[in-house]
Amino acid sequence: MPTRITILSLATILSCWHLPSCLAQDDSGVPSNLEQWKLPDGVRYEHKVRQEPRPLHIHVLEMDLSSSNLAFAVIPGDDPDGDGPAEVALEHPRELAKRAGAIAAINTAAWAMLTDPATGKKPGYSIGKAADVSGWVAQSGRLISPPQSGYWSVWLDNSNQLKMGMIASEKELLEKGIQAKWAVSGFRGILKDAKVLVEPSQVRHPRTAVGLSQDSKKFVWIVVDGRQKGYSEGVSEEELANLLLESGCSEGINLDGGGSSSMWILNNTSELTAANRPSDPTGVRPVPVVLGLLQQ
Structure with a gap:
């Protein structure tokens, strides 16, 4: 039976946090041309605009894991050298998401650029350039990048947990007998058993995070814009953890951020569009792998 599609009109959600590291909210600067997104039942998007303690644009995608019409996929770039040192080639995140027919996607793992043998130098962040992914990345039984100490992962085990x-x-x-249908890593864990694992900091960047509710029924993606003075100036890891708490999560991981932070959602003309405003000077930074939301 076809799944009914609901067109959601975005509303900016403005409510007090009541958290130890509270970021107060204000409705000034709320975009007037909010776009409609095409999302299935069980998925909700919120665009939060705050002015205190600094301008912030926060993008939250919440997914009901009990919905039978939802699935996820880890979507890497192509392997550029077979058995060589590169694991993937960088690609535009939207193009990666489109390969799997994703209706939404976020950037995920960090990576290191590999030296270009032709020049002996590491190239800039360009599509097609070889990269070594940091941490565990796997999809459909294929190991793309092995687990690595210090990098936390999110994965779907064989019992669909x-x-x-x-x-x-x-x-x-x-x-430990761990088998995963898919897995992807970020940096460190920032939330465990509803306890923030990181200290307050003045280091603020664009951020991407994933979180899971205590009952394991809600999966949350968050992207916070940053490095854009007067528009959105980023958050610390501790503030990011509190955002996950606000969204009902008890577990959370800080993924790759900075100019890589991006969230993509299918709009009402069936085009994958950036929900946030990436800070990379080129507009959108190519990445090695994305996590995609699929509609079954």
């Missing part, structure tokens, strides 16, 4: 934690090595996967 979403998990979050730090897996340090392939050996640990074997010892």
